[in-house]
Amino acid sequence: MSPLRVAALEPLSEQNAPEAPGRRGLDALSVGRRIRHHRQARGLTLAQLGEAVGTAQSLLSQVENGKREPRLSLIGAVADALGVPAADLLDPAPPPTRRAALEIELEQAQRSPLFRSLGLPRVSSSRKLPLDALEALVALHAELARRHDASNATPEEARRANTEIRLLLRAVDNHLPEIEEVAEDLVRAAGYTVGALTHRQVARMAHDLGFTIIHVDDLPHSTRTVTDLANGRIYLPPASIPGGHGLRSLALQAIAHRVLGHERPASYTEFLRQRLEINYFAACCLLPRSAAVEFLSAAKADKDLAVEDFRDAFGVTHEAAAHRLTNLLTSHLGIPVHFLRVGDDGALYRGYENDGVPFPQDASGAVEGQTVCRQWTARTVFEVRNRTTENYQYTDTPAGTFWCSSQTGSTEGGGFSITVGVPYAHAKWFRGRDTRVRRRSTCPDAACCRRPDVELERRWADAAWPSARLHAQTLAPLPSGRFPGVDDVEVYEFLASHAPPPGHHLTPPPDPR
Known part of the structure; x- marks a missing residue:
């Protein structure tokens, strides 16, 4: 299901969307690596190519290593010398070989502020570097970036993202019509007319999406719900969560991820946006707009x-x-x-x-x-x-x-x-x-209200020595799983313990009607 476009929140996607590997668009390094690929495929040295296009070998070396952006005239001359269309050298699509793609990723990783901050020497991605070593280096840089991003999911990062979201919502009076429309259609299809949305109607909504709601008492501690996409199951706790998260709301939030076409969040801001959207969807279902208005x-x-x-x-x-x-x-x-x-x-x-x-x-x-x-x-x-x-x-x-x-x-x-x-x-x-x-x-x-009474301050300022209560959440790091705040080990072990046995024939969930 394609993601639902919520106009008011689009600025978050534009500012925080990560770049997908191989889809970063045209840059000097990608062009240079394409030139190197085609040159080596034809068995030419840098000196031979330079002679063919009338350009110094040192200049071509800088171009191939992405240190210098080639002019279009040079692109045309190189393309003619290599017998390929100029468009092939400027194509923003993924590189022609796995090695070329890895070389580009390694170069870009070593140009990042994160790598520069480590003060480590660069590793040349020349042909002398074995492919398995290149694979390992790229994987290490990716893990380093992931851990850096995870460490940034701090209270400070959360406050920054929450502030941005709050200001966007204030600009539209906290009203997201796209989600309102989707929720209204789904609850009506489930048989809602007026009053409270029933548990049975929520189960119908899940059924229409191919899911069965199952209540368990051993949910992972870091989760409120868990959805098994392979077996069509939504796991909920056996009772409401103190403080306002009723079972209907929890089920609707789990359903919302499917309805709204969410993908695994690639940033902490995207995680917060998704949480906002599923909470909004649940509210729209529990208090449908037409009946509520x-x-x-x-x-x-x-x-x-x-x-x-x-x-x-x-x-x-x-x-x-x-x-x-x-x-x-x-x-x-x-x-x-x-x-x-x-x-x-x-x-x-x-x-x-x-x-x-x-x-x-x-x-x-x-x-x-x-x-x-x-x-x-x-x-x-x-x-x-x-x-x-x-x-x-x-x-x-x-x-x-x-x-x-x-x-x-x-x-x-x-x-x-x-x-x-x-x-x-x-x-x-x-x-x-x-x-x-x-x-x-x-x-x-x-x-x-923040300044004490003058007389009380005079009496106690030098006589009081309180011991402050430390809020644990200010120091506790978030589990760094595939989803912010979720412990992967617990989740995967939970799903394995509840999944149907291998070879079990999956049947559609029973119709709650």
Whole structure:
């Protein structure tokens, strides 16, 4: 299945798409190696070819080694002397022999900034270098580059990529119509009409793609789901993952990779893009656009929009409903909005805005991991005793006044809050707009909430010696498998243990209808 083109995210592909071996386009080294191939095939020395075209041997040597770009007149003369069309020397297709391709790869690897940073001597890819040695050197350089790329999948790289994605999404109001259309068609084909998407309908969607959903209790620790492409199986855990990943959502995310035509991610940015797309697809299926917009439009007409009603109407988590609002409120109801997931330590884990709310940011513009103002609803909600329903608050900020609704939850890692908010002028459409709770935030001014009380600081500044809690994820490297963050050993051993025995006749998955 060809990849689905999502227009808003195309800049990511253009900036981060890796070059495929043999498809790098025309360059001086490729031209030079083609000249060398045809020269040697005709048994000519550099001196003989130079004499035939009226060019110095040293110049031809530089051309063949890619150190000098030949003029078109020289290309024409060399082609005539070698008895080949000039187009053959300029062809960007893969080199004519395996050795020529390896020689080009080795030369390009040794010209890379990564190799130069090692301070190692270059190895000449002359005919004296045995083919097996050439193979080994190219493989070593490829592995060196892979490990370098894997080491770059650090929190810093993740923040950079997340920031780029967040800005692209803000420009389109977090709405991806291409995925909306695909999801709508699939859920309707599975029998969905209104309300919550059922597990049975999700199973039908998987069946229509040739997959059976199987629940197991021994999934690899580094995975949420595993798909066996050879045997048409999607393995899921036996129960929902704490913090919001329900079984329907997990199954839909696994299905999304097939539906959207994903290929193995070649960069960390591509991995994050795919994760965004599968999460978006799952949300579109669980809260289909047509039914969701109809529900929200009716609530807006009654001036009674509420995350909890939206959540209950479609049988999803509070976070899923809140985040889905960011896809639909602006694009279909004309309401700018912001969303936050904040830990009970004040750290911002997920954030989106197109309404101007001043998110805390680091120097690169990233918001992940930044500390949210103590006066914001996302923090003050932890002070509220009654957390069974949504809590509402107006907050005055340097960027204006915002109305917000927050709800709390918990995972094994601690508590968190989910917040949806809008500018003051749009609070009129929401339940809870009559709240009298109001706070004032002057962040990023340190005097707002990040500077301690003067008297307390005087008393304790030289008397306190706390031991900071280290967040393990800040130091733990990601497993460097074929997919970022996934342990290949665990995954392959898992698939082998669950696969049908050799020679087993595969039958189509049963129709859940």
